[in-house]
Amino acid sequence: MLPSVVGAALSAAVLAYVLSKGTYLRHARGIRTMRAVRNGIAAVFSVLLALNVWCVVAMPENVLLCDIIAAATLLATAVLAAVIAERRIPARDVTQRRKVLAVGAHPDDLELACGGTLAKLVDTGHEVRGLVMSSGEVGGNAGVRPDEARHGAAFLGLSALRVHDFPDTQLETVSNEMVRAIETAIKDFGPDVIFTHSAHDQHQDHYAVHQATLRAARAHHSILCFESPSVTRDFDPSVFVDINGYVDVKVEAVLSHRNQAGKPYMTPGRVRGMAAFRGAQAKNSNAEAFESVRLLGSAIGDL
CATH class of the missing domain: 1.20.5 (Single alpha-helices involved in coiled-coils or other helix-helix interfaces)
Incomplete structure (x- = not known):
């Protein structure tokens, strides 16, 4: 027995x-x-x-x-x-550790737009920090969304995430304040590469964060713009990151935002579909796409 x-x-x-x-x-x-x-x-x-x-x-x-x-x-x-x-995702060694700062408007933006890339960067040995401009009070419950963002960031492996409480859907009204917040993050962290929203985005908050990031990083050499669900047809990526092995990681990070469950772009099917679509463009299986504002080759290295 x-x-x-x-x-x-x-x-x-x-x-x-x-x-x-x-x-x-x-x-x-x-x-x-x-x-x-x-x-x-x-x-x-x-x-x-x-x-x-x-x-x-x-x-x-x-x-x-x-x-x-x-x-x-x-x-x-x-x-x-x-x-x-x-089934372990193989680790890779890098010749030089980089610092990456990702700036988003709402608590779920980073996971949706570049969650696979951020997780891969962390696993590759780089340090990644996140900056979110609002608690998403108009689009959801401001009492839980910041914690969901922190949970998603921790799952992806970010070393730090700061969630500001600038007014959701009205970020253009606090442009100067956002610029100062991003400038502070850049000064404190010293990132090699900055990720943010695209100028080709029909959500007013995303566009406002894009503009604020460009102003705050006006002297920075490497800025990549990620793809949110609300980008327009003018979004024209030229940089693709292979996220094979990381699609499930991205799906789980997106699902951590339970307050947004039910929205079409939050579903695993949509997340996987976008990864496959961008992967086909990149002649690969799965990818995330970025527009380059400017990009110094020595800064991105073997990202």
């Missing part, structure tokens, strides 16, 4: 781990197709838990059968470890 008790305990522990979504996702951040892996683990170990409990409760006298089920549980655990190792 002891092997079955051990098998049941092991199955229960694995199930508790993968079903505690926040804990699992945080630890599984570097695994490709993390949600599919999680679902597969849950299905297999649910069956094994039921079989081990059945052996302990209903069939303790059938030692051989119970031992086989317990052994299967141990084997499944070993296979699980092998699958996780195989």
